[in-house]
Amino acid sequence: MNIGILIIGNELTSGMTQDTNSSFMARELYEQGWSVSAVMTVGDDRNAIRGGLDYLMGISDALVVAGGLGPTADDITTTAVAGAFGLDLYIDEAVLKQLKERFDRVGIPWTENNAKQAIFPEEAGIIDNPVGTACGFLLDRDGSPVAVIPGVPAEARKMFSDGVIPLFRDKIAYREHVAKRTIKTFGRTESQIDQALSHEDLEIPGVSIGFYPRFPEIHLVVTSRGEDRGRAEENLRVVCERIEGQLYSYIFGYDDDTMEGVAAALLTDRELTLSVAESCTGGLITDRLTDVPGSSVFLERGVVTYSNTSKVELLGVPASTIEKYGVVSEEAAILMAEGVKKLAGTDIGLSTTGIAGPAGGTEEKPVGTVFIALSAGKGTTCRRFLFRWDRRRIKEISSQIALNMLRRFLVEGDGLT
Amino acid sequence: MNIGILIIGNELTSGMTQDTNSSFMARELYEQGWSVSAVMTVGDDRNAIRGGLDYLMGISDALVVAGGLGPTADDITTTAVAGAFGLDLYIDEAVLKQLKERFDRVGIPWTENNAKQAIFPEEAGIIDNPVGTACGFLLDRDGSPVAVIPGVPAEARKMFSDGVIPLFRDKIAYREHVAKRTIKTFGRTESQIDQALSHEDLEIPGVSIGFYPRFPEIHLVVTSRGEDRGRAEENLRVVCERIEGQLYSYIFGYDDDTMEGVAAALLTDRELTLSVAESCTGGLITDRLTDVPGSSVFLERGVVTYSNTSKVELLGVPASTIEKYGVVSEEAAILMAEGVKKLAGTDIGLSTTGIAGPAGGTEEKPVGTVFIALSAGKGTTCRRFLFRWDRRRIKEISSQIALNMLRRFLVEGDGLT
Numbered sequence: 001m002n003i004g005i006l007i008i009g010n011e012l013t014s015g016m017t018q019d020t021n022s023s024f025m026a027r028e029l030y031e032q033g034w035s036v037s038a039v040m041t042v043g044d045d046r047n048a049i050r051g052g053l054d055y056l057m058g059i060s061d062a063l064v065v066a067g068g069l070g071p072t073a074d075d076i077t078t079t080a081v082a083g084a085f086g087l088d089l090y091i092d093e094a095v096l097k098q099l100k101e102r103f104d105r106v107g108i109p110w111t112e113n114n115a116k117q118a119i120f121p122e123e124a125g126i127i128d129n130p131v132g133t134a135c136g137f138l139l140d141r142d143g144s145p146v147a148v149i150p151g152v153p154a155e156a157r158k159m160f161s162d163g164v165i166p167l168f169r170d171k172i173a174y175r176e177h178v179a180k181r182t183i184k185t186f187g188r189t190e191s192q193i194d195q196a197l198s199h200e201d202l203e204i205p206g207v208s209i210g211f212y213p214r215f216p217e218i219h220l221v222v223t224s225r226g227e228d229r230g231r232a233e234e235n236l237r238v239v240c241e242r243i244e245g246q247l248y249s250y251i252f253g254y255d256d257d258t259m260e261g262v263a264a265a266l267l268t269d270r271e272l273t274l275s276v277a278e279s280c281t282g283g284l285i286t287d288r289l290t291d292v293p294g295s296s297v298f299l300e301r302g303v304v305t306y307s308n309t310s311k312v313e314l315l316g317v318p319a320s321t322i323e324k325y326g327v328v329s330e331e332a333a334i335l336m337a338e339g340v341k342k343l344a345g346t347d348i349g350l351s352t353t354g355i356a357g358p359a360g361g362t363e364e365k366p367v368g369t370v371f372i373a374l375s376a377g378k379g380t381t382c383r384r385f386l387f388r389w390d391r392r393r394i395k396e397i398s399s400q401i402a403l404n405m406l407r408r409f410l411v412e413g414d415g416l417t
Numbered sequence: 418m419n420i421g422i423l424i425i426g427n428e429l430t431s432g433m434t435q436d437t438n439s440s441f442m443a444r445e446l447y448e449q450g451w452s453v454s455a456v457m458t459v460g461d462d463r464n465a466i467r468g469g470l471d472y473l474m475g476i477s478d479a480l481v482v483a484g485g486l487g488p489t490a491d492d493i494t495t496t497a498v499a500g501a502f503g504l505d506l507y508i509d510e511a512v513l514k515q516l517k518e519r520f521d522r523v524g525i526p527w528t529e530n531n532a533k534q535a536i537f538p539e540e541a542g543i544i545d546n547p548v549g550t551a552c553g554f555l556l557d558r559d560g561s562p563v564a565v566i567p568g569v570p571a572e573a574r575k576m577f578s579d580g581v582i583p584l585f586r587d588k589i590a591y592r593e594h595v596a597k598r599t600i601k602t603f604g605r606t607e608s609q610i611d612q613a614l615s616h617e618d619l620e621i622p623g624v625s626i627g628f629y630p631r632f633p634e635i636h637l638v639v640t641s642r643g644e645d646r647g648r649a650e651e652n653l654r655v656v657c658e659r660i661e662g663q664l665y666s667y668i669f670g671y672d673d674d675t676m677e678g679v680a681a682a683l684l685t686d687r688e689l690t691l692s693v694a695e696s697c698t699g700g701l702i703t704d705r706l707t708d709v710p711g712s713s714v715f716l717e718r719g720v721v722t723y724s725n726t727s728k729v730e731l732l733g734v735p736a737s738t739i740e741k742y743g744v745v746s747e748e749a750a751i752l753m754a755e756g757v758k759k760l761a762g763t764d765i766g767l768s769t770t771g772i773a774g775p776a777g778g779t780e781e782k783p784v785g786t787v788f789i790a791l792s793a794g795k796g797t798t799c800r801r802f803l804f805r806w807d808r809r810r811i812k813e814i815s816s817q818i819a820l821n822m823l824r825r826f827l828v829e830g831d832g833l834t
Contacts, residue, residue: 011629013453015444016638018437022458027432036430038465041439041456048455048476055472059465071608072628106805111608152630210433276721282707283700286721290699291809293775295723301731302721304693304703310718310761314731344727358710392708 002037003029003168004056006049008067008077009151013043021066021156027212028161032169033176033225044068049080053146062144062168064160067151069134071113078137081148082121085141092118095126095135102133127163131155138167145171177229179236183220183243184257185250186404190218193247201242204235209243216397217259252407259403260288266410267298267348274406275344276302277315277336279327280354280370284399300344305336315339326365328353330382333371337382341375348409349375350402354385356394370398374405381405419454420446420585421473423466425484425494426568430460438483438573445578449586450593450642461485466497470563479561479585481577484568486551488530495554498565499538502558509535512543512552519550544580548572555584562588594646596653599629600637600660601674602667603821607635610664618659621652626660633814634676669824676820677705683827684715684765691823692761693719694732694753696744697771697787701816717761722753732756743782745770747799750788754799758792765826766792767819771802773811787815791822798822 005025011017022039029036037060042048049068056063068077082089096118103110117134120126127136127149136149136159147164149156185193190211202209206226212219220243224236244251253262267274276285276299286302289295305311308327312319316339317332325331333353341349354370361367366386373382385401387394422442428434439456446453454477459465466485473480485494499506513535520527534551537543544553544566553566553576564581566573602610607628619626623643629636637660641653661668670679684691693702693716703719706712722728725744729736733756734749742748750770758766771787778784783803790799802818804811 010627011638012440013443013456014447014640015440015442015453016447016627017629018440020435023429023432023435025432026430030431030433036432036460038469039430039456039458043453051472051476052455055468059468070628070630072611074627107803108606109609111612113608113611152632154632210431212433278700280707281704282712283695283703283719283721286700286723287698287704287812290697290721290723290773291812293808295699299721299723301723301727302700302719303731304700304707304716304719304721306703306707306713306716306718307761313760314718314720343730344724356707391710395704395708 001034001061002059003034004037004060004063005039006052006056006063006065007039007041007151008044008049008065009041010043010074012041012067020153021151021160024153024157025064025066025160028165031178031180031221031223032165033178044074044076046076046080046083049077050084053081053084057141057144057146060144062171063146064164065146065148066156066160069117069136069148069150071116071133075116077148078119078121081139081146085121085139087121087123087139089119090122091115092120092126095120099133125167127159127167129155129159130162131158136163138164140171176225176227177232178223178225179229179233180221180223181236181240182255183222183240183247183251184253185218185220185247186216186252186259186400187250188218188247193218193220193250197243197246202239204239206232207235207239209239215393216400249408249412252404258288258291259400259407261292263403263407263410264289264292264295264298266407268294270410272298272348272410273300273344273346274298274348274350275300275340275346277340277349277351278302278304279306279311279336279352280356281352281395281399281402282306284395285350285352285402288399288403300346301340303340311336314343316343328355328365328369328371330371330373330384333373333382334375334380337373337375338380347376348406350406351375352398352402354394354398356391358391368394370394372398372402372405374402374409376409418451418478419476420451421454421477421480422456423469423473423480423482424456424458424568425461425466425482426458427460427491429458429484437570438568438577441570441574442481442483442577445582448595449582450595451585461491461493463493463497463500466494467501470498470501474558474561474563477561479588480563481581482563482565483573483577486534486553486565486567488533488550492533494565495536495538498556498563502538502556504538504540504556506536507539508532509537509543512537516550544576544584546572546576547579548575553580557588593642593644594649595640595642596646596650597638597640598653598657599672600639600657600664600668601670602635602637602664603633603669603676603817604667605635605664610635610637610667614660614663619656621656623649624652624656626656632810633817666825666829669821675705675708676817676824678709680820680824680827681706681709681712681715683824685711687827689715689765689827690717690761690763691715691765691767692717692757692763694757694766694768695719695721696723696728696753696769697773698769698812698816698819699723701812702767702769702819705816705820717763718757720757728753731760733760745772745782745786745788747788747790747801750790750799751792751797754790754792755797764793765823767823768792769815769819771811771815773808775808785811787811789815789819789822791819791826793826
């Protein structure tokens with residue numbers, strides 16, 4: 001089955017915004033065992049939309065259209081699609097009522113231009129939007145489904161996965177079963193992982209493995225297809241097990257797992273508490289950990305000690321240590337982790353100190369130098385890194401390594417007592 | 418002038434790789450004053466490429482094709498393009514010689530499949546590749562130029578900017594100038610902003626305004642086109658000034674500005690220092706502020722006080738206050754902002770406390786209740802909010818409001834003494 005994707009928005013054809021929806025959708029479709037006939041991106045222009053619809057319908061069994069469903073005058077997708085297919089428009093009173101209730105609930109005053117989002121082509125089935133105001137809709141063109149959804153990425157992704165894919169599966173005779181699993185790794189490059197895998201052991205008919213770098217992680221998507229559901233799932237299980245045997249400690253999670261979520265679950269399970277002292281990561285470690293619901297169970301405190309004074313006051317790092325070794329040093333990182341653990345009275349203390357740049361580097365400690373320490377029980381471990389990325393990426397990789405050190409310590413003990 | 422973009426590669430239609438070339442090229446074209454008629458992405462498939470070429474040629478004055486020029490068997494762009502236009506292929510001996518010399522120089526053994534990269538359609542003009550092995554080529558189809566370049570992003574960008582754009586300018590009469598500015602707003606919805614603007618005052622020929630929601634912000638991109646550069650820029654200035662008059666305090670920045678960057682610049686300019694006490698935002702405020710290079714000048718410390726003990730120890734919030742009013746209360750937020758300011762010895766203290774959910778809500782204080790306080794000099798201000806989003810978005814909007822309170826205080830004084 002061939003699916004066309006039409007993306008609509010002047011912000012895309014002007015290069016103002018990078019479209020990420022089509023890539024997401026292509027991947028989801030691919031994992032369903034379907035193909036993408038073509039992706040087309042056009043501006044908010046009636047003729048361009050009509051031309052794109054016509055062309056894609058000609059080469060596809062189904063169509064997804066995303067973008068241009070907002071309340072403002074430049075959003076014309078609904079009327080353009082209705083016009084292209086010769087359909088009249090109507091106001092859906094139930095959707096209108098829901099919209100007004102939503103505005104009420106959130107406390108935003110209702111303005112009449114929002115009523116536009118309750119207008120649909122006749123014959124359309126409504127596709128619910130659980131994360132925003134613009135509903136989507138589904139049309140049937142001579143047996144080919146055409147789904148129209150908003151372009152806001154969070155909404156497009158949710159509605160595509162939960163709304164459009166199941167609708168397409170209903171509409172289209174479909175026999176192949178697809179089982180898939182995402183294996184998430186950290187700590188090795190794509191080519192190192194590729195080399196670490198014994199590919200001949202992983203060659204099972206109907207099973208494919210895709211590599212998806214998601215900085216700073218590498219994800220492996222294992223897809224198993226077959227007419228027999230049990231067989232497809234069994235093949236998936238076998239291949240995943242073999243990959244696990246080959247990559248073991250570089251795998252931190254699966255599917256929707258995040259590094260912070262895995263670390264948080266381990267802390268919660270083991271009833272251990274954590275405190276964090278951040279310098280170069282600036283709060284990113286606790287920001288990530290507090291994205292996990294229930295993190296207050298294990299997270300006692302975080303401190304972002306950007307000044308020397310704060311390192312002395314909040315962590316008990318002696319001013320003399322800072323003077324002797326510098327704030328970016330193994331000594332400082334160790335005392336930060338031990339200090340925050342002691343003062344917070346937690347089981348584990350985690351710390352980062354480094355030079356995220358662009359300024360502040362020296363010959364001995366150039367920009368990108370980062371020390372990360374973990375203290376637990378009577379032991380403390382510290383690692384030194386040199387990263388060659390920009391400020392934000394240095395923060396991201398440092399927070400990732402800190403959380404991975406925490407994870408590996410919780411899984412393996414990792415040398416501390 | 419309308420330009421079509423055709424991107425070719427199975428890695429794109431399967432969602433394995435995110436295409437970034439088309440967005441880059443669209444932006445470059447837009448800045449030349451040209452429009453993108455459509456962007457189409459197809460797999461390495463002869464029919465799909467032919468269909469895409471035909472469709473795009475029909476709606477465009479010129480075409481750029483990127484991808485599929487590599488040495489391996491799946492790269493078929495050259496033969497597909499030649500086939501679609503009915504052109505024979507030939508081996509360019511000069512390019513072949515250059516290729517072999519290049520392999521020699523780099524010390525990579527020559528293999529015969531590389532000779533493929535010296536094959537071009539007859540009539541083609543060669544487009545040099547200064548950063549890789551695959552040259553591009555330019556064809557003329559009844560006066561419309563068609564440029565074909567490799568898809569490797571570094572090569573595509575360099576060859577597009579330095580090779581294709583000048584060739585297109587040579588081929589096409591070119592007069593229009595484009596001036597643009599992005600106005601970034603926060604605190605009003607897209608439709609509220611739409612209604613707040615007096616559109617008739619903003620209707621100047623050649624000037625258009627686009628709305629781009631970037632949660633939690635709304636960006637307005639004002640674009641002014643015209644044959645006269647001075648006139649286009651003057652029109653842009655006039656429209657921006659009128660928008661500023663209508664939206665004044667909701668505008669926090671322009672173009673590449675970020676909320677944290679604007680707040681950081683104001684603190685730095687005024688030589689004021691800041692400390693932050695975060696509960697529900699979990700470190701996101703300091704994470705954002707420390708993304709700004711040089712933030713150590715004004716940021717003394719941040720504390721993420723997730724436990725009651727840490728609020729007492731790091732902020733001096735009396736346990737009795739927490740007991741009486743709860744940790745999520747106006748009283749706690751105010752004492753947190755005042756406490757961190759005092760203990761850190763900074764000019765300004767900022768605090769957040771709230772229930773980010775999904776659990777932890779009560780009837781009086783449901784999930785999404787957030788208090789944000791700012792303390793400066795002898796005054797402290799506190800605002801209460803109720804958000805209806807998920808945990809991450811509650812953190813994002815809370816950090817945004819806190820930074821915006823800081824910004825408005827620095828710009829306007831905002832009632833504190």
